[in-house]
Amino acid sequence: MKPEVVAGPAELGEGPTWDPAASRLLWVDVLGCEVRAYDPATGTDALLTATEQHVGAAKPRTGGGLVVNLRDGIGLYEPDGSFSWLVDLSSEGCRGNDAAIDAAGNLWAGTMRYDEAPGGGALYRITPDGEVVTVLDDVTVSNGTGWSPDGRLMYYVDSPTRLVDVFDTDPDTGLVTGRRTFVDLNSEAPALPDGLTVDADGCVWVALWDGGSVRRYTPDGALDRVIEFPAIRTTACAFGGPDLRDLYVTSARVGLPPGSPSAGSLFVIPDAGQGLPAYSFG
Numbered sequence: 591m592k593p594e595v596v597a598g599p600a601e602l603g604e605g606p607t608w609d610p611a612a613s614r615l616l617w618v619d620v621l622g623c624e625v626r627a628y629d630p631a632t633g634t635d636a637l638l639t640a641t642e643q644h645v646g647a648a649k650p651r652t653g654g655g656l657v658v659n660l661r662d663g664i665g666l667y668e669p670d671g672s673f674s675w676l677v678d679l680s681s682e683g684c685r686g687n688d689a690a691i692d693a694a695g696n697l698w699a700g701t702m703r704y705d706e707a708p709g710g711g712a713l714y715r716i717t718p719d720g721e722v723v724t725v726l727d728d729v730t731v732s733n734g735t736g737w738s739p740d741g742r743l744m745y746y747v748d749s750p751t752r753l754v755d756v757f758d759t760d761p762d763t764g765l766v767t768g769r770r771t772f773v774d775l776n777s778e779a780p781a782l783p784d785g786l787t788v789d790a791d792g793c794v795w796v797a798l799w800d801g802g803s804v805r806r807y808t809p810d811g812a813l814d815r816v817i818e819f820p821a822i823r824t825t826a827c828a829f830g831g832p833d834l835r836d837l838y839v840t841s842a843r844v845g846l847p848p849g850s851p852s853a854g855s856l857f858v859i860p861d862a863g864q865g866l867p868a869y870s871f872g
Contacts, residue, residue: 591859593819593839597628597635599854603840604785605647605688606856608830608868611654615830615838617856618645620687625656628838628856630831635856639667647689649697652872659686659699664716676720684710688785688826690735691869696764698725700732706750713746715764718872725766734786734796734826738809739866745772745794747783752776754783754796754807772811785826785840790864797824797839804839806863817859820852829865837862 600619607616615628616638625648627638638648643661651657654669662680667673679686679701689699696715703710713726713735726732726746733747734754741761747754754773757766772794775783781801788794792809802822806815821841830838836858843853 591817591862593817593857593859595852595855596630596633596838596858597626597856598841599843599852600624600626600840600856601854602825602842602844603854603856604825604842606785606826606828606830606838606840607647607649608828608834608838608865609650610868611650611870613832615828615856616648616650616656617838617840618648620644620646621844625658630836630858639671641665644685646686647699649689649691650868650870652695652870657697657871659689659697661685664697664699664720677714677716677722679714679722683707687711687731688733688735691871692737692764693741693761693869694764695869695872697871698735700729700735702729702731706731708750711748723764725764733784736786736788736794738788738792739790745786745788747786747796749782749784749799752779752782754786754794773807784824785828787826787828787837788866789829790866793863795827795837795863797827799823799825799842804837817862819857821850821855821857822846823853828868829863830868831860834865834867835861835863837865 602620646659656667664677701711709728711729715723731749752775756772758768781798784799823842
C-alpha cells in the first residue's frame with residue numbers, strides 16, 4: 591500500500607470528506623482559508639471556495655452546498671456560493687477544528703484554542719435547524735470523530751491526551767455515555783492521534799500527527815495495519831471513490847523546515863479497504 595500524491599500542498603491540510611452527490615473529495619487548508627475539491631475521475635484539484643476565516647472542516651449539505659466549521663462558528667454555503675451563518679460559537683482565541691456528520695444528518699463540530707491551552711475547546715452537536723448541544727467541554731484539541739457501522743459506538747480524539755476514546759451512543763438521541771480508552775498512544779510520543787475514520791468492518795483508521803502514518807485498529811483495539819507516508823504530519827483520513835475503497839489522507843507542512851517536499855499533500859491509497867457511506871448535513 592504505497593501512498594500517491596494527488597493534490598497540494600496545503601499549509602494545514604485537513605478534513606477529507608467524500609461528497610457522494612458530486613463524486614468528489616472535499617478537503618480544507620485550515621490556515622489557507624480554503625475549501626478544495628479533488629475529482630478522482632479527472633485527477634484535478636480545484637479551489638471550491640475561499641473562506642474569510644480559518645476553516646476546520648467542510649462537509650456536503652443535502653441538496654447541495656456546504657456546511658463549514660469556521661473560527662467563529664458554523665456557516666452555510668448555498669450551491670450558488672452565497673454564505674450565511676447558522677450558529678455563532680465565537681470565543682476569543684478559539685477556532686473551529688475537525689467535524690463529522692452522523693447518520694441523522696447532524697454536524698459534530700470541535701473547537702480548540704489557538705494556543706492549545708488545556709480545556710479551551712469543546713465538541714458540539716448541531717442540528718440542521720441550528721440547535722446546539724454541548725457534548726463535551728474541557729477539551730483541548732478536538733479532533734477525529736466517527737461511529738461504528740451500527741451507530742452504537744462513537745470514537746473520539748482529543749489530541750494532546752494521546753488517546754482514542756470510545757463512547758456508547760444512542761443513534762436516536764445522539765446521547766453519548768460510558769467514555770473509555772480505545773487506544774492509548776502515550777508510548778508513541780511525539781506522535782499525536784489526529785483525524786480518524788471507521789470502515790465497514792468496524793475498524794478504526796487513525797492519522798498520526800508527527801507520526802507520518804495512518805494506523806488501522808480492529809474493533810477490540812488491536813493494531814492491525816500501519817501505512818507510512820513521506821509526510822511526518824499526517825492529519826486525517828477518509829474513504830472515497832465510486833466504491834468507497836480508496837483511502838484519502840491529508841497532511842500539513844506548517845511548522846516544518848524547508849526540504850519536506852511531500853508535506854501538505856493530499857494522498858490516496860487505492861483499494862485500501864471498504865468505507866462506510868458518507869452522510870450529508872441535513
